[in-house]
Amino acid sequence: MRRKSPIVLSMIILLCFCFRAEAQDYSFGLYSSLKGIGAVFEHSRPGNCFNCYSAIMDIYGMPTGRSNMPGAHFSFSHNVIYRESERNGVIYRLYWGTGGSMGFLHDFEKGLFASPGGTVLRRNYGFMAALDGNYGCKFIFRDELSIDLRFTGEFGFHMRRDEIHGNTDLACYLNGLFRAFHPQLIISYLF
Amino acid sequence: MRRQVIISILLLLLPCLALPAREPGTASFRFGIEWGGCSTLYTAMHQNYTVEDGYRVDENHAGGTFIGNAQMLANAGVNITPHIALAAYSGLTGISKDFRVVPLTLRGTYFFKDMHCDGMLCYLDGGVGLKCKNLSDICTLLSAGTGYHLALSRAVSLEFLACVRLTLDSPDIMDPDTGKAIPAENIRVNNARYGALNFSVALSF
Numbered sequence: 001m002r003r004k005s006p007i008v009l010s011m012i013i014l015l016c017f018c019f020r021a022e023a024q025d026y027s028f029g030l031y032s033s034l035k036g037i038g039a040v041f042e043h044s045r046p047g048n049c050f051n052c053y054s055a056i057m058d059i060y061g062m063p064t065g066r067s068n069m070p071g072a073h074f075s076f077s078h079n080v081i082y083r084e085s086e087r088n089g090v091i092y093r094l095y096w097g098t099g100g101s102m103g104f105l106h107d108f109e110k111g112l113f114a115s116p117g118g119t120v121l122r123r124n125y126g127f128m129a130a131l132d133g134n135y136g137c138k139f140i141f142r143d144e145l146s147i148d149l150r151f152t153g154e155f156g157f158h159m160r161r162d163e164i165h166g167n168t169d170l171a172c173y174l175n176g177l178f179r180a181f182h183p184q185l186i187i188s189y190l191f
Numbered sequence: 192m193r194r195q196v197i198i199s200i201l202l203l204l205l206p207c208l209a210l211p212a213r214e215p216g217t218a219s220f221r222f223g224i225e226w227g228g229c230s231t232l233y234t235a236m237h238q239n240y241t242v243e244d245g246y247r248v249d250e251n252h253a254g255g256t257f258i259g260n261a262q263m264l265a266n267a268g269v270n271i272t273p274h275i276a277l278a279a280y281s282g283l284t285g286i287s288k289d290f291r292v293v294p295l296t297l298r299g300t301y302f303f304k305d306m307h308c309d310g311m312l313c314y315l316d317g318g319v320g321l322k323c324k325n326l327s328d329i330c331t332l333l334s335a336g337t338g339y340h341l342a343l344s345r346a347v348s349l350e351f352l353a354c355v356r357l358t359l360d361s362p363d364i365m366d367p368d369t370g371k372a373i374p375a376e377n378i379r380v381n382n383a384r385y386g387a388l389n390f391s392v393a394l395s396f
Contacts, residue, residue, distance in 0.1 A: 032226055
């Protein structure tokens with residue numbers, strides 16, 4: 001009885017801590033957009049929700065030759081699936097969500113393509129922090145692969161060093177608003 | 192005995208009724224988008240011209256390099272057979288430093304298995320690129336590639352592609368003294384070649 005008492009006591013203590021265990025869906029994917037390229041991790045939450053974590057290389061200015069170094073962009077969002085349907089073996093999920101993002105990248109500057117003596121990005125990289133709003137549709141194929149089409153708007157600030165005047169500028173993060181209409185494609189594998 | 196053999200043969204032929212009749216080869220349309228990275232690993236240039244002062248310049252160099260670019264393409268075409276597709280491609284692709292073109296190419300793709308199944312594919316692509324700085328100036332684009340095709344559904348497929356691309360160009364030559372373009376009659380040789388390795392992802396519908 002004495003030998004068994006630690007075991008019994010341990011079992012009683014463990015029973016007091018009943019952890020809620022649920023099977024969770026995870027997915028890991030590739031993020032592609034005119035905003036940048038990167039990786040995305042998602043996991044499902046109770047109540048038809050899922051969390052999304054992304055790490056992206058921001059390529060503002062690079063496709064048009066105005067910059068040759070990317071910035072860094074990290075974001076988190078909590079998304080709610082409000083409609084789900086299935087057609088021809090493909091599951092469609094419409095969702096919306098909110099979250100936050102931060103990064104070290106360029107903000108918007110006028111001009112599109114670089115030209116000699118022209119519109120290369122002049123301002124420095126700067127620190128960005130913003131609140132996000134997402135809206136998207138997830139297509140799930142064969143229960144193992146999903147393609148997300150998502151739009152994200154960001155409202156926040158961009159803080160950068162002004163080399164000419166020697167001070168620090170704090171401005172509204174314009175790219176978060178102007179690039180809200182840029183579609184984002186996320187190809188994920190579901191575990 | 193004979194009756195038993197006939198009945199056995201008829202029973203063995205019964206499953207043939209369950210096999211679908213082979214559909215006659217009907218072409219169907221396809222369209223899609225493709226995006227990815229281009230890394231130029233080889234450049235070669237040979238230029239032989241006479242400058243305004245009258246002396247001749249001969250520049251010839253080739254070698255390895257690394258210039259990173261990207262491409263974004265859209266395509267529309269036809270599935271000729273379950274194994275062969277033909278499509279026209281256009282979009283924006285980077286060739287070298289500050290050298291971007293709008294490609295207009297034709298690609299023939301061969302699917303080793305049926306295009307409605309997962310499997311390997313290979314393709315040949317050729318056409319012209321309109322230089323972004325001057326759309327009337329063109330270069331030649333040639334690609335050969337391979338990839339893996341995932342048939343996600345009857346209508347949607349995902350492809351992971353890798354290819355080798357060769358770009359043939361005759362760039363404008365600037366007189367180093369005057370900064371003006373050398374006239375064509377003063378140019379004897381003007382060839383530039385770029386070799387690139389491209390990796391891309393494609394969605395087809």
